[in-house]
Amino acid sequence: MRDFKELEATFSDLKILARGGQKVVYSATHPIFGCVVVKLFFKTDARSQREIDISANSDFDCVPAIYEIGHVTYVGADTLYVVEQRVDGEELRKRIERGERFTLKEAVDFLGQGLAFIKQLEDKNIVHRDIKPENIIVSADRKVYFLDFGIARILGVPSLTKTEALIGPHTPGYAAPEQFNNLKSDIDSRADLFSIGVVTYECLSGKNPFNEGATSHLDILQRTETITPVSFQIQGDTQQQFMGLLSSLMGKFPSRRPKDATQALNWLSAAKSTLQYERAKQ
Numbered sequence: 001m002r003d004f005k006e007l008e009a010t011f012s013d014l015k016i017l018a019r020g021g022q023k024v025v026y027s028a029t030h031p032i033f034g035c036v037v038v039k040l041f042f043k044t045d046a047r048s049q050r051e052i053d054i055s056a057n058s059d060f061d062c063v064p065a066i067y068e069i070g071h072v073t074y075v076g077a078d079t080l081y082v083v084e085q086r087v088d089g090e091e092l093r094k095r096i097e098r099g100e101r102f103t104l105k106e107a108v109d110f111l112g113q114g115l116a117f118i119k120q121l122e123d124k125n126i127v128h129r130d131i132k133p134e135n136i137i138v139s140a141d142r143k144v145y146f147l148d149f150g151i152a153r154i155l156g157v158p159s160l161t162k163t164e165a166l167i168g169p170h171t172p173g174y175a176a177p178e179q180f181n182n183l184k185s186d187i188d189s190r191a192d193l194f195s196i197g198v199v200t201y202e203c204l205s206g207k208n209p210f211n212e213g214a215t216s217h218l219d220i221l222q223r224t225e226t227i228t229p230v231s232f233q234i235q236g237d238t239q240q241q242f243m244g245l246l247s248s249l250m251g252k253f254p255s256r257r258p259k260d261a262t263q264a265l266n267w268l269s270a271a272k273s274t275l276q277y278e279r280a281k282q
Contacts, residue, residue: 004040004074009036013077014082022048025088033067035086040072042100051149052082058124062117089139092203102203104236105277106142111177111245112146114196119261120133120209122189125155129187132174133194159184167250172220173211174198175245177252180221190254193264201229209250228280241271 008014011028017037020024026038041048056066068083102110114131120126129151137145151169153159168182176185176194202208209229214220229250231243245267251257258264 001071001073003079004072004081007038007070007072011036012122014038018080018181030067030083033083033085035078035088036067037064037084037086039082039084040074041080041082042077044204047150048080050152050154052080054126054149054152054154055084056082058120058126060117060120061144062120062143064145064147086137087137087145089137089143089145091134092138093133093137095138096202098204100162100282101206102200104204104234104275105240105253105276107200107234108242108268108272108275109142109203110138110144111196111200112265114146114200115193115261115265115268117144117146118189118192118196119265122261126194127153127155127187127189128195129153129169129175129179130171131192131199132171133199135181136199153187155188172217173208173224175216175224176254177225178254180224186254188254190261193249193257194251197246198229201246204234205232228252236276237274238276239274241274245271 011030014026014028016024017027021038022043023041024063026040028036028038030036052066052069055063056069064085064087066082066084070081071078072081073079074081118128126149128146130148131146135147137147139145165182168179168184168187170180172180174195176191179191198208198210210220210224210227214223229247231240231247233240234243237243245264248267249257249264258267
């Protein structure tokens with residue numbers, strides 16, 4: 001097995017982007033693949049292996065491509081590495097933190113790409129379960145990329161979360177009630193529809209409806225189960241069809257949401273005929 005230094009020699013401009021308990025991530029330039037990120041996994045458990053397998057084998061057009069997977073010796077240990085496409089864009093969270101808001105046109109485009117991604121997930125029986133601003137990059141040409149399948153679930157295969165667990169894997173404020181309550185039989189793509197609805201709402205309003213004013217993790221979960229996000233008038237949404245779609249996506253119960261991404265896309269298509277972008281701030 002080759003040492004990490006041998007792998008490192010194949011790149012230029014290698015710099016650490018992030019380091020956590022599970023992995024370290026570098027940015028680099030590859031002579032063939034161009035701008036890439038290199039991920040080194042300190043520990044390869046079932047969940048991290050599933051994350052890699054989904055990204056490598058699914059060919060999603062809105063997920064960074066994986067170019068190479070292998071093992072190297074890193075700090076004396078056998079370590080899995082992944083070489084992945086580096087997207088020229090910005091994490092959506094940074095835009096929100098700057099106080100920037102989506103125009104109606106931007107929101108419609110973003111939601112359309114998000115729903116198309118969820119439809120691709122449905123076709124492969126995958127539930128992402130962690131759609132949030134930190135896991136979304138918008139490229140310079142406004143293409144949306146979705147990252148991190150770390151807590152994704154593949155329907156029809158054994159779950160990695162214990163059935164008796166009181167709380168399932170989630171990010172508070174973005175996860176649907178059935179997800180964080182670990183109601184496995186109720187979890188399907190409608191959990192992702194909930195999340196993309198919350199993210200779109202936050203990008204329009206500047207506020208996450210469940211995190212805003214919450215005092216703790218538990219408080220966020222309780223608010224997610226009890227608070228109905230405030231409907232507001234979006235400039236150009238003349239008949240509030242777009243706001244109505246967002247409200248439906250954020251329904252407390254899966255049965256209150258569109259049954260799948262196709263139905264949500266059809267709703268979005270119908271809503272577009274009622275929108276007047278020229279009246280919205282550009």
